[in-house]
Amino acid sequence: MINRLRELRTARGWSQGELAGRLGVSRQTVNAIETEKYDPSLPLAFTIAGLFTLAIEDIFRPNGSGAAPVAARPADRGFVD
Amino acid sequence: MTTCSDAYTPRDTRNMRIFNVWTIAAAAMFAGATILIGKDIIARGPLAWSLAIATLLMTLLAVRAYMVFLRAADELLRRIQLEGLALGFGAGGVFMLSYRLFERLGAPKLDSPDPFVIMAIFWALGQYIGMRRYAPGVER
Numbered sequence: 001m002i003n004r005l006r007e008l009r010t011a012r013g014w015s016q017g018e019l020a021g022r023l024g025v026s027r028q029t030v031n032a033i034e035t036e037k038y039d040p041s042l043p044l045a046f047t048i049a050g051l052f053t054l055a056i057e058d059i060f061r062p063n064g065s066g067a068a069p070v071a072a073r074p075a076d077r078g079f080v081d
Numbered sequence: 082m083t084t085c086s087d088a089y090t091p092r093d094t095r096n097m098r099i100f101n102v103w104t105i106a107a108a109a110m111f112a113g114a115t116i117l118i119g120k121d122i123i124a125r126g127p128l129a130w131s132l133a134i135a136t137l138l139m140t141l142l143a144v145r146a147y148m149v150f151l152r153a154a155d156e157l158l159r160r161i162q163l164e165g166l167a168l169g170f171g172a173g174g175v176f177m178l179s180y181r182l183f184e185r186l187g188a189p190k191l192d193s194p195d196p197f198v199i200m201a202i203f204w205a206l207g208q209y210i211g212m213r214r215y216a217p218g219v220e221r
Contacts, residue, residue, distance in 0.1 A: 024090065025090065025155050025157070026087060026088050026090050026093070026157065026158060027087045027088075027217055028087045028088040028155075028157060028158070028215055028216075028217050029155055029156065029157040031087075031215075032157055032215045032217070037214070038157055038160075038215060040156070041156050
């Protein structure tokens with residue numbers, strides 16, 4: 001699973017520990033998700049999406065599924081081909 | 082290197098502490114009961130039976146504390162714990178089955194709790210491997 005958790009977290013100026021506290025998980029879990037060593041459970045993915053007020057598919061996408069998460073697409077970042 | 086504060090939420094720390102207290106209490110009671118009953122310091126009878134049953138109950142309470150810890154644990158910590166338990170159970174099982182063959186070949190006879198030591202060692206090893214795999218390192 002590929003995700004934008006680090007990008008979303010740093011955009012809000014939160015540390016991993018701070019995000020972990022908001023999610024009720026350990027910093028180890030946040031780091032493992034960010035580094036894509038660990039895929040969160042569905043309830044945790046919903047909690048993450050709720051915290052950032054985004055849909056799950058805006059944050060997570062399966063490996064090799066083609067499209068990047070919505071805001072990670074170059075066009076959404078202001079890039080033009 | 083993973084520290085406890087990285088891997089454990091405050092709830093996990095509290096539950097693990099409760100489990101540790103019950104485990105130490107159960108181990109102390111088991112050791113005491115083994116000496117008292119094994120060396121016939123207390124006579125075989127209702128008192129010895131009560132002590133043995135109390136030791137069993139204390140051990141069950143330690144197991145219950147671990148179950149509470151595991152059910153409430155952070156989801157990655159739970160995965161690491163389950164991997165540790167799987168390694169411990171597997172190693173203990175393999176040891177128990179295979180050592181019987183070695184006993185028949187002349188290896189020293191083991192007491193029945195001895196395989197538990199193997200299970201505990203491999204359980205700890207499994208947790209160590211899991212903690213290393215998901216070690217957060219320096220925050221970026």
